[in-house]
Amino acid sequence: MSETGTIESVGLTEEAVRQIVREELGRAERRDPATKKAAIIASKGTLDFAYPPLILATTAAATGMETHVFFTFYGLNIVHREFESKLKVSPVGNPAMPTPVPMPNLVTVVPGMGPLATSMMKSRFDRKHVASIAELLDTARELGVHLVACQMTMEVFGYEPDDLIEGVELGGAAAFLSEARRAHLTLFI
Amino acid sequence: MSETGTIESVGLTEEAVRQIVREELGRAERRDPATKKAAIIASKGTLDFAYPPLILATTAAATGMETHVFFTFYGLNIVHREFESKLKVSPVGNPAMPTPVPMPNLVTVVPGMGPLATSMMKSRFDRKHVASIAELLDTARELGVHLVACQMTMEVFGYEPDDLIEGVELGGAAAFLSEARRAHLTLFI
């Protein structure tokens, strides 16, 4: 804008003002704070559905997004001190789970199938170099992901703050929503 | 801007215009309508997953957000006149559900375990003073939450408008999306 020197002395025209406005708007859109914020609810307590909130949260945080994960209902399992034993998969009622051999429903409810499915999933992820839940939790905390446990379900399930892993805050739905309403990326998992 | 009096007579400089633009942009960001709108899809028909859409919707509405809940597939159970009997929990296939004693899968499928799990969850929530589904539905309607039943799944499941509780509108996915595309908070539960 080399010519602005002269224009400034006599004031800007409407066209020049609109041009400035569009420039500033473009800049504002590119730095839109909602594109830099992620708010994820983790409500499932099985091993398979513990991966998506942690993989998405660490990926979002790694690209510089301010990331919040709210653990509620069965999702509290993921941040429970005993998450290693609490996070299991169940082949029952999930005809979509790949199994080594096709199994009718009656077989999947036989005692022992759950532990087998759980250890199978763990070794399959490990073989493909997917980070474990423990590693994903560490990465999330290193990247500054806000891990928040739902106070209400803590009480309903009878959990104490000491039952949770280090670095988890307690919070309510209202506090979570006040972050989520300012984020483009909002997911209920 | 005490100096604007003089400037106005000869027109604003580019710097003064940029300053005004940034002020107005800041104001626009703070009143961004997308931060004041919530669009939630409720697709699950179990007692446990009836809580999250209603708790989140009433919390959002209580903080002044325009809130829409779209009940589709099994989520129609939540706004069915007989929701009290339709909303049940099943311990089958959910190894994450806390139970009083550890149960192998074979036990959880025995007739009677479902009703037991359902009444246990109800009394546990009640003891912790969590509002019941009936209370949450009342609060949602008092706060002006838009409760919309999915027309397509109504037809597939053979439900009539009279099968639903008072205050529920019928609508399609397109109408829901036209709200959701203007909302930051969008969740599929």
Added chain:
Amino acid sequence: MSETGTIESVGLTEEAVRQIVREELGRAERRDPATKKAAIIASKGTLDFAYPPLILATTAAATGMETHVFFTFYGLNIVHREFESKLKVSPVGNPAMPTPVPMPNLVTVVPGMGPLATSMMKSRFDRKHVASIAELLDTARELGVHLVACQMTMEVFGYEPDDLIEGVELGGAAAFLSEARRAHLTLFI
């Protein structure tokens, strides 16, 4: 703004500039690119939960939204060449599924109930003229919906690109999030 001719010659007043800014802001809000973008994660591999991502994606695309669906975990079933046989419903562990007659849990795990429930759901949707999964996939591709299969879960489940239907790209969580962070409509199904 018929009077701007005169104003321009002596420069705009602060009030005139604010007026222009608000006009441009209003225009920018109406064309907000985040309202024209949808980012959906499809993680379930059952017949019933194959419908919501495809119905929502095709509806969004039909109204002109740039739509991305990321198939991950069991959701890969939906874009697998053998989706017709892979997508099943299971009455086990889903007390919300309408059945012709009430069934205790023990009956729903009997071999044969799964296939019966699957064919019942298909014919029920068909009778109500709901598009089939095959038709929804065709519509999605015709409307230019971006169908992306999660590379990581492809490897974990041992799927090859050739195992997927035509027109599916491979991608990672980071690529998906870079779209999702610019979209108002973000759902995890």
